[in-house]
Amino acid sequence: MQKVIVILGQTATGKSALAVKIAKKINGEIISADSRQVYKGLDIGTGKISKKEMHGVPHHLIDVANPKHKFSVTEYQKLTNSAISEIVNKQKIPIICGGTGFYIDAITKGVVFPEVPPNNKLRKILSTKSEAELFKVLKKMDSSRAKSIDKNNKVRLIRAIEIAKALGKVPKIIEVKPKYKFIKIGLYLPEDLLKKKVERRVKKMFKMGLLNEIKKLKKNGVSDKRLKEFGFEYNEPTPKKVILETIKYAKRQMTWFKRDKSIKWLDADPKNNLNNIIPLIKYVS
């Protein structure tokens, strides 16, 4: 089976640089798995890799969306799946690299999401209702989904109603057998080191002109509401605030990754990880 390498891990563990090194060694191309790097103009705050750092290795799923509009997992899924086949057709190896667990799972677990596009009008109406009211509505439309849903989670309640309205009910989760063999490698850094790296990275962001980047986004019509959605880096940031929030985020990332027992965790120290990974990739074949 065709192999696809997946490099994942918490933020600031050096995934991008490692992915480039691997790509050069095994003739690969990189697909980003980052829910914010898909947007044009969010460069500094998302820690997007620069042209120079790519060292000529093609990168996919970066700058594919307009920050004014929402991007979704399904779009990510479609674009990534076609990127994978495109790379494979070139006799090259796809390397998925990123920290958005939900996006990675959408690819590697073959989850099929219901074909119901977001209905902003409906969402707006529903968002004025309380969780309890929404739950009642959902229960009437689809009692089985009502049983499994978190009845305090407004976002999910709204989405479930949106799907139920379009399809009659929320379909069961379907997981299609993946077409590829995914080799998942997690980069791990002990907490104290991670904190130091985050600090360094955030300070660098500010030096590189994070504040200017935000100004530019605003000038280009990206709303304040949207900026908030992009996270703390884009919402009136101060270095202290961004550092704290980033560490919190990194912990949440780990909560997600911990569930996946197929991840092979490696020391994130760049000195020794490449030598460990190449044989690992070969061995799994």
Add this chain to the structure above:
RNA sequence: GCGUCGGUGGUGGAGUGGUCUAUCACAACAGACUGUAAAUCUGUCGCCUUCGGGCUUCGUAGGUUCGAAUCCUACCCGACGCA
């Protein structure tokens, strides 16, 4: 030195006689995840526990009271005012 106000759990900050281990928020820890995922949501959060409960907390020490974080006295600490 005198006077005023204040000292509450990791932090901020409620509570001014019983229902107080003490609202709430934040942090911390654990977890969920059906097209927003750096999103959204849940649980725990003094100590011990055979999970029934037991024990100790609200600056410190006494006192009043059946009962005190809450009232009184002294002391310690902080802010401000007057000397």
